[in-house]
Structures are given as C-alpha cells and as structure tokens.
Amino acid sequence: MSSGNGKRGEPRVTIGRRDFFKVYAAAGVAVLQGCRRRDQELIESPVRRSTALPGASVWRRSICEQCGAGCEIEVRTVDRLAKKIEGLPGGFVNAGGVCALGHSALQELYHPDRVTEPMRRGSSGELEPVSWEEALETTAMAIAAAPDTTTVVAGAPSGPLLGLWRRFAAAVGAPAPVHWQPSDAVVEREAARLAFGESTRPAYDLARSDYVVSVGAPFLDRWRSPVHYGAAWAELTADRRGKLVQVEARHSLTAANADEWLPVRPGSEGFFARGLAGLLLGSGTVGEEEREAYEALYPEAPPDLAATGERCGIDTGRIERLAAELPRARRPLVMAGGSALEGENGVAAGAAALALNLLLGGVGRQGGVFAGVDFGFEDRLAGDAAAALPPAALADRLAGDGESGVLVVSEADTLHGMPGLEAAFEHAGTVIACSAFFDDAALRADVVLPVQTDLERFQAVEPDPVRGVPALLVASPTVAPRGEARHPGDVALALAAAAGSALPWPGFQEAVESALSDAFAATRAADDDASDPAALPAPLIAGALNARQFVRRTTDAGGLVGTEEMRRAPAAPASGDAAEAPGSIPDPASLPAPAAPAGVESFTLIPFESLKLADGRGANRPWLQELPDPLSTVMWGSWVEVATADADRLGIHTGDIVRLTGTAAEIELPAIVLPTVRPGSVGVPVGGGHADYGRYARGRGVNVNALLDPDRRVEGAGAFARGDVRVRIERLRRPRRSERPVIYGRGLRQAEEIPVGWAPHDGGKA
C-alpha cells in the first residue's frame, strides 16, 4: 500500500497492483470489481483521509452527474476547495475524457447565485428564508393533506436516486413519479422493444464497426454519452478504417464530421429506413434467417426506390450506393436517435432504423448492437413501487380542471423544458422545488429546498449503458456542501419522515449500502441461479466474507463494474411483444408525411442541443456561454440557422432579427445564414431564454421550447413530440447593438462572410 502526495493520477491512498492481487487472488476472485485500468489502483474513499499539507493539491475521484453518461472524473482540491476537473484515466465510460459541460461543474458548485438555504413564499408573495424544519413541515403537511393528488417529478438519470423517488412516492401514497428525461430516450427504448424485444437503450459497438449509418443520432453533439462516443469515433476513424453516413435533416456537428451526410426531409427518416431495407432485401445479400427475422416485424413490402427518394428529398443514386456499400462492410451498424425520433412517428422511425441491424446480421455481434444492461439498482431501491412514467405524463397529470394538489419537482426544470405547462402549473396547490438554482420551475415554487451539486454529494450512479456492460459507480463527496444544501435523496427521505411515512434509511448513502447488502444476500442465496433477478453475477461477490465486507469493498473500490463477458445481445425478437403479433410495428411507409399548414409558407423547426448549454442546465455558467458553438461560432445567446436559399428569398442576412411564429407563441432572435441548412427547415438551439437562473443566464437568448405544443405526443411512447413542428419566419430588422450575435473572433460584418466548408458532401470511402 502506498500514499500518494497529490500528483494527478495518484490519489492520496492507493493499493498498488501487487497488494491488490494479493488480497483478492487469495479469495479466488474471478472478476475484479471496481478495478480500473489505471495501473489497477484501488481508490480509497477520498474524504475519509485528509492529511494533506496546506496548499498541497489532492486529486479526488468523483462522478460527473451533469448528464446521464456517468463519466468518472478527478477533482484537484487544495485546502478542501475544488479547483479543477479532469477525466479519470481509465474511467469506465469516459476513459480519461471529460466534456465542456463536465468541466463547468466547478462553476455550478461555486456559482454566486446558488440557493443555499430553504425558502418559502411568505405573505408578501416573495420567497423568504426559513429553517429546514419549517420547510419540511410545510411540505409534509401539504403532501399529507392530498397524497393521491401529489405529483413527483424526478430529473435524476435512471439509477438509485430515481429508485428512491419511486419509493418515496409509494410511501406517501402518491401516484408513480414522472421521470423528466430527453424525449428521444423514451422513444429509443420503445423502438428497441419493438425491434429487439427489450426496452433498454441499445449499446452500439461504434468503435469496432467499420460502417455506421446513423439515423438522426447526433452522437458527436450532445447525445447519451458524448465523451464515450467521441473516443469510439476516434477508434472508428483511425487509419480511415470506418465510414460514417449521417442521415439527418440538420447539419449537426455529427453530420459535419461524417463521411457522407444525407439531409433527408425532416420526419422522413423512418420511410428512408424502410426504403433502404427494400433495396437490401432485393440485393441478394441478405441471409434467409435475417430476412425472416425482419419480415416477421414488417410483413408488408417496403417502398420502392423512387418513392423513397421522393419522400425523403434525396437523390436516389445516393440511397442506391448506400445499399450497395452496406453489405460489403464486415461489421455494419445502424444507430437511431435525436431528431429522427422526436416527431409524432418517432417510435415507428426508430424501430425501422434499428430493425436494419436484423437484416445486416449485426445484433449481438462485434461492431453491432448489444443490449443496454444494468445491475438494476433503480428497482432495488424502489422495491415494489410502480415504475416511473415518461415526461408527457406530467402534462396529463396537470391537465385536469381542478387543483392538482402538490407538485414536487426535483432537479428538473420542467417549465423551461416545456413552457406550455405554465398554465397547468397554476393549478397545482403547492409547488415544491428541490433545486440548487432559481430555475424556471423553482421560481414558481412555494417552497424551494436547496440541493447539493455533484461534487458535494455521495454519488451512486448507473451510467448510460453505452458499453453494454453493467456498472454501478460510487463516490464520496469531494468537498463540503455550500450553505445548508442537502443531498436530494436525503431530502426525499426527510420529506417521507416528516409526512409520517418514514423509509428505513437515515440517508441516501445508507439506502444504497442497504441495496448492496441485499444484493449480496440474494446472490449468495441464489447459488449461481442466474435467473434470479435480485442476484448479481456471482463473480462480483467472490472473496467477500459477508455483506458488510462486500459493501465496504464496493464503496472503497468506487463501485461494481461488470466484465466484457456480461455483454449480450438483446432478447431475440422472437420473445418480444412485437414478434408475438407480427406486423404490429407501425410501418413508417404506411404513415402519412407530416403535414404543413395550407396557405402560408412554413418551415420545419428543428430544436437541438448544442455542445454549449445542453438542455439549458449549462446556461448559468460563463465558461459555457463564452464557448463558441462549433458550427455557427455564436457565443452568449441564441440563434436560428436559416438556409441560404431561403434567406435570399426572404431578404434575411446574418445577424438580422427574425421572428419565428408557432401555433401558440413567437420568439425573436438573430439569424445565421448557412448554406448547409436544408431549405425549408430552421434549426434553433435549446438552452437559452431562462426566466432567471442566475446572473449569467438572465436575459440571455430565447427559449425555443416555447414554440412546442405540450399536447403533441410521440405515438406510443408517452413523450412530448418535439419534431415536425411548423413555424413561420419573417425578417424584422437589423439588430440593435445589444442584439447583435457575438460571433467568435469576428465582428458582424465579417460574420456574413464566414467561409463555410460544410456543403452537403458525399465523401465516399468505400
């Protein structure tokens, strides 16, 4: 055992490779849980030791929870203050990388506008500081008075914390909570259920593929696990081994990096997938087994090439070439996500795209698609509590005429994500927000309960299953919490206790440790019965003498990590619901194209997450506001991307203020004219236009979500339909000085002459 002195990559207390193997080899450990490739060091829970000299740097392991990817990070601390974040070398998901949003967690931690004490709306109508006891009592009384009309909204990624909110809702007698998550995540799961028989987000083996067709998945932008995909992309393209074809209406960063970009008409992605399947089926390259698996899902004949080209607005020669190249690849892969899944027919489009993997023989094969597996710690903490509901259930819950009782919103800015819910919020009798900031939802709350940010809290995270290998990552707090902020899990437990429905744990950490302990006992009892859902893979508990030792070992090791052998194919389609009723999958080829209003020229709105602000949570950090968008290079604000052809016709120049008008709202923002935008569509980043959210977000940009209709749904998924929205666009004026878009390194005059080298391209390596 050795003691590091704070140099990066050397945590204070480590067990060297030799000691590590001594301990576990003696116990016959087959799988080294929590073992990191960084020299096999075992990382001690950092805050248990603090003997650093004043002013010395100490690197502490933590987990980034800015999104659901679950990247492992190292935080440089000096005198117990966090100074710098880096990716943990050998991190399970990120292998040493960290994205801009992850870096900015420091600015979230030290933000001058943090909520650091409980607040309650007083008789003046303003939020006033109160004690935790008063805040909890107010909240608990409201819940106890109307438990069955209490709605819990949890923004936590899937995993133990979401499980705890489910348990909380059941304990206080409330209906199942709403899980606030990206629309396309819900749709992707449902599409995977239809295509593969298993409703988890698939694990795409991008790095080992040699030909990737991405139907809308913006994996080099902000989607699922950006750091992981960035590294996989680097592997794919090393030595120009692999090829990427991006099928997406918008010219995203992923499209800009692709070898070939097919800018299909928005809403036609599913039709494209079926048309491509038709060409593959007719090419004589598809095996009998693969054909049968596909035709069990889609018994109807696919559309022909001419119809596909016309519906998608793409040259048929390019589709033909793609169909010819795919079977020649050794490990072709089709991904689905992003805007392709966000229209009303998103499930149909996603399933049609994923089903192409069946035709290509790519399911469960290296470089193909695997099941997105986890250890099930969400369910372990939830117990018998009902599963969480998709985001649109919130609109349904609030749609009643009467008061909706209590609304408990934890780390979810529901009103920024869907401003159309504002009127429904008014119906809620009492709104409780568990938040670190005055985001749009917290501003409307009657009680605000301050929560800790990533680096201040005990963490237990099941990362997005992009690797197809299960993991539970655990980390101790890196720094002391600011003010009176508490862990959101501890808040849930305190609320349950105050409402007279105490759960059996004093805190979130104890709840996770209890779940680990139960898992150990179940694994021992199962005695290699792999079918017991409560059991872990037996090798993971090998060497631990009892549950207590197992829990200690797991938390000290930074969690439980499965092995590559645990990667598996999704359940065979034959066991899925869809295959029980062949042809029950909605066929995009038989669904009508999204309609445009008659009599007015309208454009398809494509809202997208930029690398800068993500879904809006990054808007309160100056580092991210200052970061130029990689394609438009705009900083500190919102913009709308307009096609050169459309702009010429409408007299719009870069920097002009334009108005976008939807069915229920309108927004005004500067235009950026680009030759790479598909004519007839406009792209606007989400994330700007907060009601407040602190001094760096206040007054910055506009909220494009205002143009969305909270009553539109993705058919069959319970998600808000964010795609295929029609808007009108009109030029208003040249910008006033304060309205000019800040464009990196250029004044406005020069901005109009930005050389844009991303015209639709067709690189073609095959």
Ligand code: SF4
């Ligand atoms: S991808 Fe997500 S988890 Fe990873 S560093 Fe970025 S924000 Fe954090």
